[in-house]
Amino acid sequence: MVPLLVILLTLTGAWAGRPVLLPPPHAADLVLPPDQWFTQKLDHNNPGDDRTWQQRYQVNDTFYQPGGPVFLMIGGEGPATAIWVVAGQWIEYAQQYGALCFQLEHRFYGESRPTADMSVENLQYLSSEQALADLASFSAAMTEQYALPEGTKWVAFGGSYPGTLAAWYRLKYPDMVHAAVSTSAPLLAKTDFLEYKQVVKDSIYAKSGEQCYMNVQQAFADAEQLLEHPIGWRSLTSAFQLCAAFDGTSSLDGNNLMQILADRIESVVQYNEDNRAFSGHKDANITIGSVCELMNDESMGVPIERLAALNDLIMTVHEETCVEHRYQSLIDKMTDLDFASENNDATRTWIWQTCTEFGWYQTAEGAEQPFGQHIPLSYYIQQCIDAYGPEYVWIYGGYDQSFVDAAVAATNAKYGGRDLATSRVVLVNGSIDPWHAMGVIVSSDPALPAVYINGTAHCANMYPARAEDSPELVAARQQIGDLIGQWLQED
Structure with missing residues (x-):
C-alpha cells in the first residue's frame, strides 16, 4: 500500500508585535466543520502524571482519497478557528493530493484549556516542547482511529510561530x-529583537521611499520631545x-505609548497587502502605501499631526473610543488568570512563552529604525516580572534579564536556531515581513531549501490565491506544491 502522507499546517492568534497568521477570507460563504475533542496528556515529561484534558480539533474529509495524504493544521497562539479547515492555500494542496485534513488547537489557547486557570503554577505546562509532544500524541491517536496504514508520512505546514513548530516537529x-x-x-530565539524595527524601516523604503521614512522618523522624534514636559x-x-x-513621570507609561504608536505602523507593514480581507478584517485596506500617502500629506500638518491622523484612522476602523496607554492597565490585563475573562486575548500566555523561551522583544534600541529610543529592552523585561510576579520567582528561583537570556540560549541549544539539523523542510519568508530577520532566507542545502518571496509580508503564501498576487508569490506557491509532490515520492 502507498504510504499515507500527513501534512501539518500550523496557525497563530493575534497580539501587537507577535508573529501572527490571520484567518482566511469569505468566512460567511463557508460551511464549517464542528469542533471535536481529543483526550490529551497534561505533562508529557512525567510518565507518572496521568492527568488529562480536552484538546479541540476539527476534521475535513472532503478531498480524501484512500492512500492519499492527511493534512494536520496545528493551532498557534490563538483560537484554532474552523475557517482554516476549509480555506487557505493548504486546502488547494489538499485537493491536489487527495488529503484528509485535521486541525489541532495549541494548548492554553482558544478553547484548549488544560488547567483551571492561567496561574504560573499551571503555565509551567505551556511550552513548545509540550506542544510538540501534543502533536505526536494526537497524530498517533488519529492514525489508529482512522486506521491509517503503517509507514504513514507526516509533513508539517506552519505559518508564523507554528511555522517554527512545524520545523521543530520535523x-x-x-x-x-x-x-x-x-x-x-x-527559528532563532533572541532576547533583543532590534532587527524587527530595522526591517520595518527597510520595508517603508522599499514600498514608498525616503520621504515617508523621514516623516515617520520626525513624527516620533517630535513625540519624544513631548514626553519631556x-x-x-x-x-x-x-x-x-x-x-x-x-503622566510623564512614569517612564513605563511613556514606553507603552511609544510602542502603541509604533505598532500602528508596524502592524501595517507586517501584514502589508495580504489577503486577510476575506475574513472580514477591517484594516486590510490600510497598507504601507496608504500610510505613507497620509504621512507625506503636508495639508495634514507637521509629521506628528499626520501620525495623530493615522492613529485616528485606525481607531475609527477598529471602533476604539480612546487609546489606553497606561502600563498598569496592560499589567492588569496580563495578571487576570481567568480563561473566560474578556481580558484573555492570549497576551498573558504568549508573553509567558516569550519570557520563558523565545524573547523576540521588538526594541527601538537600534539606530537604523524610525521610532526613537523610548522602547527599551527593560520595558519588556519588566512585563515578565510584573505579570508573573512572586509566584514566578518562587517556582523559578529568581527573575531578571539574565533569566530571559538563559531561557533564550536554552531554546537555541535545544532546537539549533537557524542551523536546523534535519532535512525535507522548506523555509518560506517574505521580504517585507519583519519576522524574516529571525528566519532563514538563503540556503545552499537542497534538503533545507529557502523560498524568499520579494515584496510579500507575513505568511502571504498561505492565504488563498487572488488575481492581483505578484508573479513571485504565484511562483512560490507552485514551488512549495512541487516540493510536497516530490517528498511524497521519497521514502
Missing part, C-alpha cells in the same frame, strides 16, 4: 513527520485621544 520527531513547510517562522503631556493626551491624562 527536527524532534523525524519518525512521525516526513517533511515540513515552515512559513514566516522565527507637562505641556507636551497635555498635547499627547489630546492629539492621540488617550483614555487618561498622560
